[in-house]
Amino acid sequence: MSIIGSIYGQADLAVQQQDGATWAGAIVVAQAETDISSEESTVSGSETSQGGASEDAVIVLEGTSGEEVLGASSHGEETTTGTSSHDVKDSGVFPPFDSSTFGAQLFWLALTFGALYLLMSKIALPRIGEILEVRRDRIEGDLAEAERLRKKTDQAIASYEAELAEARAKSQAIAEDTRASLKADVDAKRAEVEADLTKKVAVAESRIQKTKADALANVDDIAADTAVALVSKLTGKISVKAARSAVATVVKG
Amino acid sequence: MAGTDPISQFNIYELFSFGTIGADAEGAGGFELAFTNSSLFMVLTVGLIAGYLILSTRGRGLVPSRLQLVSEITYEFIANMVRSSAGNEGMKFFPFVFSLFTFILISNMFGMFPYFITVASHLIITVALALLVMTVVIVYGVMRNGFGFLKLFVPSGIPLPVLIIVVPIEVLSFLSRPLSLSLRLFGNMLAGHIVLKVFAGFVVTLTSMGAFGIIGAVLPFGMTVALTGLEFLVSALQAFVFTILTCVYLNDAIHPGH
Structure with missing residues (x-):
C-alpha cells in the first residue's frame, strides 16, 4: 500500500508537465481540496502508513461527483483540470479503487469467465481428455497386441522346436531301425x-576223413602188397591173406 | 495514454456502452453496462484460450501436432496439479481450476504488452476470483461433509487445551485466505507494472534532456529490460500460485479432517 502512496506523489510531480493527462488533473483537484480543508495536504504525497492509501481513496472519492470537482478546481491554481476530468470517463480516483468501474468489471468478468468455464468444461477439456485417453488406450x-504377438x-x-526335436527323434529312430534291420x-x-x-567245411572234412581213411586203408593194402613182394623176393611165396594179417597186426601192435 | 504517468496504464475507459441499468429518472445511480478496455481484454483472453485449445485439438491427432501438444501439455500440467494436491476427487473441479489458471495467465500475458491493460491489476477482479474460489470451497465442503466441514478448524490429534488456541487461529487463517489470495495477485500485478512504468518513464524523461540524459538513460533502460523479464516470470508465477492455492483449498473442502 505504501507503494501506491509514493507513486501518487511521483505521479503528481511527473504529471505537472503534461496537459491533457486526465488523471493528473484529478490529482491536482484532490490536492487542492485537501489544501483547503486542512493541513493534511501531504496525505497523497508522503504518507506511507497503511491508512495513507485508504484515506487517499476517501478524499479522492469525494471528488467523484462532478459538482465538487468543479468547485474544487475553481479554488485551485489550475483551471484546465475541470474540463480534462470530464471528457474521459475518469473520476480521478486511483483506477483500481475506482468503484464506478466495479460494476462493469464484475459483469464482464462473470460473463467472460463463465463463458470460459463453459467452453473449457463442455468442449475443450473433454476433447483433450478424449485425445489423451484414446492415445493411452491405443498405446x-x-x-x-505386441505382448500377444510375442x-x-x-x-x-516352442512348437517348431518341439517338432524339430520330434523329427530329430524320428529320424534317429528311422536310422536306428534301418541300422538294426541292416544289421x-x-x-x-x-x-x-x-x-x-x-x-x-564239414562235408569237406568228412571227405578228407574218408579220403584219409581210404588212403589209410590203401596203405594197408600197399603195405601188404609190399610185404608180399618183399617176402616173396626174400623167401618165396606168401599168400596175400597172410601178408595182410601180418600187416594188420603190425599196424595194430 | 499519458506518457510517463505510471498510474494511467490502469485507467479503465469505456469503449462503448450498452446503456445504463437501473438508473433513476435523472439518469443518476444505476450501473452503466460499459464495454471497457478491461472488458475487451477479458474477452480477448477467453477468445484466445478457447480458440487455441479448440482449434489446435481439432484434428484429434493420435500423434499430436506441435500446436496440439501445447494444449495437451497445459491439460496434463493442470490435471497433475489438481490430482497431486486435491486427489482424484478434486478432478471434478478440473475445468474450474483450468479456467482459473489459463484466464489469469493469459490475461497477465496480455498485460505485458504496452498499452494493454492488465485485467488482474484491478482489485475487484482478483477479489471476485478469490471469493469465487472460497464460495466453491465452502459450498462444496458443506455439501459433501455437512457439519464435518468444521473439522477443518480442528486439527486432529491435538490436546484440548491447545485446541482452544489453535481453533481461533485456524478460523482466522481460513478467513484471511480470500484476502491473501486476492491481494497477492492484485499487488504483484499492480506493483510490477508500476515499477516497470516508472523505470520506462525515467528513460523517456532523461532522453528528453539531451546527450547526458541519453547516457544517463542507459541504466533505467537496462532495468526496464530486466524488469520486463521479471514481470513475465511474476505474471506466470502468480497465475500458478493462485491456481495451486485454489487446489489446496479445494483439497480442504474434500478432506477437511487434515
Missing part, C-alpha cells in the same frame, strides 16, 4: 553264409 492396446511367436518357436539282415546273411561254409 496400451498396442502393447497388449507370446504367439514364443509358442510358434539283422547282414547278421542273417552272415549266419547263413557261415552255416553254409560250416556245412561245406
